[in-house]
Amino acid sequence: MQENLVIVESPAKAKTIEKFLGKGFVVTSSMGHIRDLEKKDFGIDIANKFKPRYIVSPDKKKVVTELKKLAKDANMVWLASDEDREGEAIAWHLKEVLKLKPENTKRIVFHEITKDAITSAVKNPRTIDNNLVDAQQARRVLDRIVGFEVSPVLWKKVKPSLSAGRVQSVAVRLIVEREREIRKFNSESAFRVTGFFKMNDASGKTTELKAELSERFKTEEEANAFLEKCKTAEFTVADVAKRPGKRSPAPPFTTSTLQQEASRKLGFSVSQTMAVAQKLYESGKITYMRTDSVNLSGLAINTSKQKIEELHGENYVKIRKYKTKAKGAQEAHEAIRPTYMSNETVAGTNQEQRLYELIWKRTIASQMADAKLEKTTVSISISNTKEKFVATGEVIIFDGFLRVYIESTDEESNNGQALKGQAIIPPIKTNDKLKLAQIQATERFSQRPARYTEASLVKRLEELGIGRPSTYAPTITTIQNRNYVVKEERQGVERKYKVLVLKDNAISKETKTEITGAEKNKLSPTDIGIVVNDFLVDNFDQIMDYNFTAKVEAEFDSIAEGKKVWTEMLESFYQPFHKKVEDALEHAERSNGERLLGKDPKTGKPVFVKVGRYGPLAQIGEVSQEEGAEKPRFASLRGGLNIETITLEEALDLFKLPRDLGEYENKKVTVAIGRFGPYIRHDSKFVSLGKEYDPYTVELDVAIELIEAKREKDRKAIIRIFDEEPDLRVLNGRWGPYISYKKKNYKIPKTTKAEELSLEDCMKIIKEAPEPKSRRRGRKK
DNA sequence: CAGTGAGCGAGCTTCCGCTTGACTT
Secondary structure, three states, X not given: OEEEEEEEOOHHHHHHHHHHHOOOEEEEEOOOOOEEEOOHHHOEEOOOOOEEOEEEOHHHHHHHHHHHHHHHOEEEXXXXXXXXXXXXXXXXXXXXXXXXXXXXXXXXXXXXXXXXXXHHHHHOOEOOOHHHHHHHHHHHHHHHHHXXXXXXXXXXXXXXXXXXXXXXXXXXXXXXXXXXXXXXXXXXXXXEEEEEEEEEOOOOOEEEEEEEEOOOEOOHHHHHHHHHHHHOOOEEEEEEEEEEEEEOOOOOEOHHHHHHHHHHHHOXXXXXXXXXXXXXXXXXXXXXXXXXXXXXXXXXXXXXXXXXXXXXXXXXXXXXXXXXXXXXXXXXXXXXXXXXXXXXXXXXXXXXXXXXXXHHHHXXXXXXXXXXXXXXXXXXXXXXXXXEXXXXXXEEEEOHHHHOOOOOOHHHHHHOOOOOOOOOOOOOOOOOEEEEEEEEEEEEEOOOOOOOOHHHHHHHHHHOOOOXXXXXXXXXXXXXXXXXXXXXXXXOEEEEEXXXXXXXXXXXXXXXXXXXXXXXXXXXXXXXXXXXXXXXXXXXXXXXXXXXXXXXXXXXXXXXXXXXXXXXXXXXXXXXXXXXXXXXXXXXXXXXXOEEEXXXXXXXXXXXXXXXXXXXXXXXXXXXXXXXXXXXXXXXXXXXXOOOOOOHHHHHHHOXXXXXXXXXXXXXXXXXXXXXXXEEEEOOEEEEOOOOOOOOOOOHXXXXXXXXXXXXXXXXXXXXXXXXXXXXXXXXXXXXXXXXXXXXXXXXXXXXXXXXXXXXXXXXXXXXXXXXXOOOOOOOO
């Protein structure tokens, strides 16, 4: 008989805690939630006060059986799930499923995994907070209602298998609206003027002072006129202002800030960051990685202080307590930090080491002194005009935390620039006359809004209080898997800009080119994402409101405080919501984003674009009921074409393929573009066209060459064939030799030599091959 | 691997949050 059984959520946590508690305590884990609403038949009895039907999740059956056994053998069960809404619900579900009696059950909480925190938690047990549990039930039931009532509307009115939800649909909306802003954006240019003045620095060496003009000029003429004036002008220092400044370190990492910085500094995707962090957590190197808290344990602060003193000295230490600003934060855990601050680095994969180092530096820096700066502003007057040049410099007087860690911003990673260099202003005083070296007037264009990265989308969602640390990464994956959003690399385009230079009393003009709009790993909506979003905004404005989550969160809070009954809150939400669902089912028109582009000049028939069953398409002519009427022609949209932006000409181009090139060996040769790029088709075989040929202009002779080359390559790939069994071939493929038999492929054991395989050997391999399991969920057919 | 875009229409799809494995071509 075990005396005490402690149940936490995570197995890694269980291991650590067991050490702290010592004899008489067995610590195990529930692996998160153990029960959920049944998926079949909605899982909620709406008519009966939203009564939920909970079932043990299929993948938790084993855990639950194990827990039941352990609980039976224990005198006292300590429910130690997290101290937040979800954690309280887990404790309650455990109590229900394990049929725990009140006299043998205690509820304890701690938000840091330190010996002190655990022992004091054990000394202060409480009972399950039913109000908090009800708040969780309200959250869970509301999400099910929204997801499972709105998604079917989409199946009927847009396309089968689509999805909608409180979190994902708003995430998509952010991306759609940003894309529309970008499409609407008109770039304007203006001339930015920079002056360079010759000076001597402190040691007497010649140096340059760089200053920006306070104004920009809209046109080349204005810029030119200004430069003309400067030819005869005198430049005088009008004012030198020095003021102290400081910079403070960023707070320790939460899930969202870790994702952002790992994206900016290490180039990790959001899910990559979480996978690497999970490994660090499991091997005991960092604290829990799904958290919204910036709080550090007293232990962590003390050891950080020691480490800073050891490395940089006492004057670099500044103990700080950070407050969480995030909306709806529940702070069940500490911030993400190294378990042992004394370890500056850890063993592990390259990615693990880099992420750990980032976490270590951020944590250390958060307890370090401010950086002290001196900012200098010099204004330079021009004798014959009222504009002024302004030079700014920043000198670090005391580096403080900057020694260890500087937080990045999204703008930097946009242009791939490192932190701005610190400009040092040479010794200078008011009324000094300055000697002009040159003045440049450079045409600059206003920047369109930036597309979201995965990490900047997480940041925005967190600001809106939408989603939780455990769901940021999955949500970002979901909206990409559903094909609402794609992560793309964009080639920039060349843009010309003008530069006017005044030097040696003469003005010269030059046109330069720059690359603009190049992007990597930015999110943009697909056509289907846009159609779904617009449909939802039109029909479910409440759900799509950016403040919807914040509003219901406030209600969940009052349920948690016992001021509101959860079923009543749901009732008042459900009545108007369900009416909208019925309205939409009954009245909303089918939505496919259809857009009329114009008329086909050859036939006079209308040309459309829309989202079809297999994705976006262009269409010439309409389906007609008349006898013998011509069918419409269809072509898929590809190659960066969008329903909202495609032109008539671009649409008509799509119909130029497939092209007939003629005949070879009495069989037709055609060229087209497929899912994997342009290809030639001949004798029901496909040959990839490759990048060097253009499918719109390629000729028959080139096609024949490529067909022959492919044949030669296929011949070489054959390792063995057998006359008795023509269906069976041993081939050399991308991953080495394999057996091909009746359109299925089979692996050859590494120990056998492919060239020596007999027909019997092959048949044996085929027979013994395991049934291929489809590992992807929800694959079609 | 790569075309489709009408047709009978059965049966299925779908949410958010909490947590880890077991899968390979």
